Amino acid sequence: MEGLRWVVQAARKQREYQGKPDVRFVVTPIPPVAAEQQKIWRDKVENWIEDNWGLPTGMTVGELYYEVLYNPNVATLSSLVNDIPKSLLDAYLPLADTIDASLPDIKQRIVNRTNDDRKNVLNELMFQAATAQELEPDNIPNIFQRTEDFPKFLNNKTWLIRGAKGTGKSLLFRLFVEQPDAAKELAQCDVNLNNVNFIPAHGQPRISSSILESGDLASYEQQVGENDWQFFWLNYGLLQLCNSKSELRSVSGLDQKLVALSAQDNPSHAEIVSWLVERSKSPQARPQASDELRAIDRWLQQNNQVVWLLYDELDAGFGSSQKDYERRRRALEALLAWWLESGTSLKQITPKIFLREDIWNQLNFTNTGHYSGRSLQLRWEETDLWRLVLRQALKSSESLRKFLEQKLGVTVERLNLIGLEQLRQSLYPLWGERMGRTKKAYTYNWVRNRIADSKDNCFPRSLILLLQEAVKLEKEFTTEYSPEITLRPKALIDSFPYVSQQRVAEVRNEYPELDQFLQRLQGERSPIDENRLAEIWKVEDSGELALHINDMLEAGIFTERSRFKDPPPRVYGVVELYLYGLGMVRKGQR
Numbered sequence: 001m002e003g004l005r006w007v008v009q010a011a012r013k014q015r016e017y018q019g020k021p022d023v024r025f026v027v028t029p030i031p032p033v034a035a036e037q038q039k040i041w042r043d044k045v046e047n048w049i050e051d052n053w054g055l056p057t058g059m060t061v062g063e064l065y066y067e068v069l070y071n072p073n074v075a076t077l078s079s080l081v082n083d084i085p086k087s088l089l090d091a092y093l094p095l096a097d098t099i100d101a102s103l104p105d106i107k108q109r110i111v112n113r114t115n116d117d118r119k120n121v122l123n124e125l126m127f128q129a130a131t132a133q134e135l136e137p138d139n140i141p142n143i144f145q146r147t148e149d150f151p152k153f154l155n156n157k158t159w160l161i162r163g164a165k166g167t168g169k170s171l172l173f174r175l176f177v178e179q180p181d182a183a184k185e186l187a188q189c190d191v192n193l194n195n196v197n198f199i200p201a202h203g204q205p206r207i208s209s210s211i212l213e214s215g216d217l218a219s220y221e222q223q224v225g226e227n228d229w230q231f232f233w234l235n236y237g238l239l240q241l242c243n244s245k246s247e248l249r250s251v252s253g254l255d256q257k258l259v260a261l262s263a264q265d266n267p268s269h270a271e272i273v274s275w276l277v278e279r280s281k282s283p284q285a286r287p288q289a290s291d292e293l294r295a296i297d298r299w300l301q302q303n304n305q306v307v308w309l310l311y312d313e314l315d316a317g318f319g320s321s322q323k324d325y326e327r328r329r330r331a332l333e334a335l336l337a338w339w340l341e342s343g344t345s346l347k348q349i350t351p352k353i354f355l356r357e358d359i360w361n362q363l364n365f366t367n368t369g370h371y372s373g374r375s376l377q378l379r380w381e382e383t384d385l386w387r388l389v390l391r392q393a394l395k396s397s398e399s400l401r402k403f404l405e406q407k408l409g410v411t412v413e414r415l416n417l418i419g420l421e422q423l424r425q426s427l428y429p430l431w432g433e434r435m436g437r438t439k440k441a442y443t444y445n446w447v448r449n450r451i452a453d454s455k456d457n458c459f460p461r462s463l464i465l466l467l468q469e470a471v472k473l474e475k476e477f478t479t480e481y482s483p484e485i486t487l488r489p490k491a492l493i494d495s496f497p498y499v500s501q502q503r504v505a506e507v508r509n510e511y512p513e514l515d516q517f518l519q520r521l522q523g524e525r526s527p528i529d530e531n532r533l534a535e536i537w538k539v540e541d542s543g544e545l546a547l548h549i550n551d552m553l554e555a556g557i558f559t560e561r562s563r564f565k566d567p568p569p570r571v572y573g574v575v576e577l578y579l580y581g582l583g584m585v586r587k588g589q590r
Contacts, residue, residue, distance in 0.1 A: 001048055005052055008023070008052045008053050009052065011023055011053075012052070012053060012054070022102075023053060023064075024064060024065065024066065024098060025045070025049060025053075025064060025065035025066070026065070026066050026068065026095060027041075027042075027045055027065055027066065027067045027068070028067070028068035028069075028070075029068065029069065029070035030067055030068065030069045030070060031070050032069065032070060040565075042067070043560070043561045043562065045065060046061045046062075046065075046561065046573075047527070047561060047571075049061055049064055049065060050527075050586070050587055055586050055587075060449055060450075060575075060576050062449065063441060063445075063446075063449060066094050066095045066098070067091075068091050068092065068095070069091060071088060071091070073085075073088060074088060094445075097442055097445070098441070113403070113429070113483045113484055114483050115480065115483045117399060117403070117483065118481075118483045118484075118485075118486055120397075120399040121397050121399045121400045121403075121429070121486050122471065122474060122475060122486055123475075124396055124397035124398060124399055124400070125393060125396055125397050125400070125467075125471050125486070126392075126396040126397075126471075127392050127393075127396070127464045127467045127468040127471065128143060128392060128464065128468075129461050129464040129465045129468050130143075131170075131461065132168075132170035132171040132173075132174055133170065133204065135171070135174070137174070137178040137179060138179075140171065140174055140175050140178065140179050140182070141175070141179055141182035141186075142395065143171070143392075144171060144172075144175050144182075144186070145384060145387055145388040145391055145460070146186055146416060147168070147378075147380060147381070147384040148381050148383065148384060149376055149377075149378060149379070150186075150187075150190075151190045151191075152376050153172065153352075153376055154187050154190055154191050154193070155191075156350045157373070157374055158352070158374060158375070158376050159339060159343070159350070159351045159352065159353060159371070159374040159375070160336070160353050160355060160360070160371050160374055160375035160376070161352060161353065161354045161355070161375070161376050161378060162355055162356075162357045162360050162375055162376070162377045162378065163354075163356070163357055163377060163378030163379070163457075164356070164357050164358075164453065164455070164457040164459075164556060165315070165356055165506070165507075165510045166457075166459045166460075166461055166462075166506065167378045167379065167380060167457060167459070167460075168378055168380070168460065169312065169354040169355075169356075169378060170312055170313075170354070172354070172378075173200075173203060173310055173312040173352075173354055174207075174312075176198040176308070176310060176352075177198050177199075177200045177203070177207060177310055178207070180198050183198065184196075195304055195305050195306055196305075196306045196307070196308055197244070197245060197305060197306065197307045197308070198308050198310060199240055199241060199244040199245065199307055199308065199309055199310065200240065200244070200310055200312070201236070201237055201240045201309040201310060201311045201351070202236070202240075202311045202312065202313060202314065202317060203310070203311070203312040203313045203317075204312070204313055208240070208243065208244065209243075209265070209266045209267060210239055210240060210243040210262070210267055210272060211240075212236070212269060212272060212273070212317075213269065213317070214316075214317055214318050214319035214324065215319075216269045216272070216273050217317070217318055217327065217331065218318075218319065218324070218327065219273050220232060220273055220276055220277060221327055221330075221331075223273075223277045224277055224280045224281065226327075226330055227330075228280050229330055229331045229333075229334030229335070230334045230335075230337065230338040230341075231279070231280055231286060231289070232276060232280070232331070232334070233331075233334060233335045233338050234289050234290070234293065234338065234342070235275075235276050235279050235280075235285075235289055236276065237293070237309055238258060238289060238292055238293060238296070239258065239261065239262055239272065239275075240309065241296055241307065241309070241349075242254070242258060242259065242262035242263075243262040243267075245307070246263070247303075248296055248299065249262060249263060251292075251295050251296055251299045252295070253291060253292060253295050254292055254295070255279075255285075255288065255292065257275055257278075258275070258292070261275055290342070293342070293346070293349075294345075294346075296349070297346045297347055297348050297349055300347075300348035300349065301347055301348050305348065306348050306349075306350070307348060307349045307350070308350050308351075308352050309349060309350070309351050309352070310351075310352045310354070311335070311351065311352070311353045311354060312354045314328070314332060314335075314353070314354065314355055314356075314359070315328075315355075315356045315359055315510070316510075318331065320512045320513070322513075325513075328359075329362060329363065332355070332359065332363055333363050333364065333365040334365075335353070336353070336363065336365060336368075336371065337365045337366060337367070339351050339353070340367055340370055340371075357377065358554040358555060361554065379457065379458070380457075380458040380459075380460055382420060382444070382448060383419075383420050383423060384460075385448065385451075385458060385460065385463055386420075386423040386424065386426075386427060386444070387415045387416065387418075387423065388460055388463070388464070389427065389430070389463065389464075389467065390404075390410065390412075390415055390423065390426055390427070391412060391415060392464065393430060394410070394411070394412050395412060400429065400430070400486075403429060404426055404429070408422065408425065408426055410422070410426045424442075424444050427443070427444060428484075428485075429484065429485070429486060430467075430485075430486050430487060431443045431447070431470075431485065431486070431487045431489075431492060432482075432484075432485040432487075432488070432489065434489075435489045435492075435493075443489070443492070446492070447463065447466065447492070449576065450466075450496055450499075450576050450577060451463045451466065451499075451577060452575070452577065453555075453556030453557065453575055453577055453578075454553070454556045454557065454558060454559035454573075454575045455556045457556055459503065459577070461506075462499050462502070462503050462577065465498070465499045465502055466492065466495050466496065466499045467487070469495035469498050469499065470487045470491040470492050470494075470495040471487065471491075473491045473494055473495055474486070474487050474488065474491040477490075477491070496580065497580040497581070499577075500576075500577060500578060500579065500580035500581035500582075501580065501581040502581070503577055503578060503581055504518065504578055504581030504582055505581070507555060507557065507578070511551070511555055513551070514551055514552070514555065514557075517537055517548055517551075517552070518557075518582060520536045520537055521536070521574070521582045521583070521584055522582060522583035522584070523583055523584070524536065524584050525584065525585055525586065525587045526572075526573050526574040526579060526584050526585070526586050526587065527561045527571045527572060527573040527574075527587060528571070528572055528574070529569040529570065529571045529572070530545060530549065530568070530569040530570050530571075530572070531568075531569040532569075533545065533548075533549065533572070549572065552572070553572075556575070557574060557575065557578050558572040558573065558574060559572065559573045559574075559575060560572055560573075561573045
């Protein structure tokens with residue numbers, strides 16, 4: 001690295017004089033060591049590149065280098081041209097893409113459009129970036145994109161659905177609760193759900209009048225104490241079952257107050273809480289509640305019916321004060337522990353618990369590890385993202401729909417069958433192949449890198465917001481652009497700060513406890529060290545500072561840039577998705 005420093009500094013001078021060369025770095029060979037050690041080396045490389053080469057405006061340091069792991073099998077190949085295993089090629093594909101993008105384009109283009117064609121598509125395009133909470137029920141099936149992990153969600157053994165905020169948990173919940181027929185149709189190729197009832201066990205109060213709000217939950221704990229949440233979830237579940245499915249009220253042996261309460265069209269929350277508290281304080285009610293649940297399970301079995309109890313809004317449904325968070329932790333640990341204890345004995349009732357990933361990581365209860373085989377972490381893979389974009393583009397633009405069907409055979413109905421390479425090609429008429437002449441990045445890579453957090457979670461809403469804003473900006477440009485591309489690179493680049501601002505606003509709403517710390521990052525540089533964070537956050541206690549930094553890491557905003565053995569202070573980077581929205585700049589940016 002010391003020797004390379006002289007070479008890179010000389011190249012940097014030439015770039016400043018002549019605007020070239022454009023440099024990329026290949027980090028190889030990376031020995032087969034633990035992921036923690038690889039991260040230490042990767043962080044060292046990124047710091048070195050920022051210090052010695054700098055960051056071109058609008059680029060991330062991750063776009064300036066490529067990693068190739070050491071692979072001894074390469075040395076045994078008889079040819080570097082023929083019959084190379086795909087597993088060996090994969091490491092070199094991003095590097096090959098960059099070289100290919102830098103060469104003159106001699107490939108035959110799939111696009112052949114006039115300026116009128118381009119204008120028609122632009123005027124027709126309409127992207128919808130509404131949050132799950134904002135969507136009208138009837139519009140959910142049109143927006144919903146089935147992802148690669150959808151079949152695992154459908155499995156009855158999958159009880160816990162984890163994911164970062166914004167990865168689609170609430171939309172999945174609303175699809176099954178509010179549009180069950182559409183959900184069953186989407187699941188049909190994997191499993192028959194015709195005899196399954198989807199019942200909201202918790203969620204937005206507007207979904208069901210019997211769903212309690214944060215004040216109700218606080219009132220319950222104040223009256224019964226902090227250690228009675230398991231019994232709460234049992235009785236609360238009984239109420240939701242009987243309220244949503246009227247036939248269950250006729251099951252023999254049910255508490256008559258439960259039957260009467262669940263039969264009301266709009267039961268008051270005061271009545272519900274009063275009943276829950278009364279049941280909690282009655283010694284006889286505890287075994288009776290378990291008997292009632294088993295009786296309902298037997299009735300479902302006799303009538304060949306299954307129930308999914310779906311839990312959503314477990315992050316926001318308890319309030320946003322520190323006391324609320326502590327109550328939430330107690331309640332959620334009890335919910336998950338209760339299902340482990342009681343759920344395996346139920347034959348016809350299955351939980352689907354939607355939980356924010358960072359909240360799950362904070363929970364600690366007996367047999368937590370038993371959820372490893374019963375959980376699914378929602379993540380948007382590249383194929384999922386491009387199918388989402390094409391679904392909205394094809395449904396809104398008749399001109400684009402006809403063009404892609406004729407040229408590539410792409411239709412809305414076939415989207416889930418189309419592979420990654422064809423999906424990428426199908427997006428060329430929308431946003432082109434590369435980000436401008438001087439950029440050595442394919443557009444799909446540029447986009448994906450900017451809608452991901454520090455944990456590589458991609459956010460579909462940020463993607464759709466980017467396109468929504470780019471369409472708006474493209475319509476305002478007065479200069480003509482290539483008829484082959486609907487959205488020029490400048491439209492995407494100029495739209496990204498808005499996307500970052502919206503994502504930061506969402507995080508402030510999701511994590512109100514982080515708001516004041518996010519505000520104080522404005523005008524700062526990334527990476528930023530812990531001494532500077534302590535200064536701007538006005539935190540003197542090192543333990544408290546560590547907790548706040550860990551919150552930023554868990555939220556996917558910060559990524560640690562220090563090596564394990566580096567002396568203090570530790571250094572943290574801010575990912576591109578949040579950088580502009582926080583009003584920060586990158587160190588070494590030119």
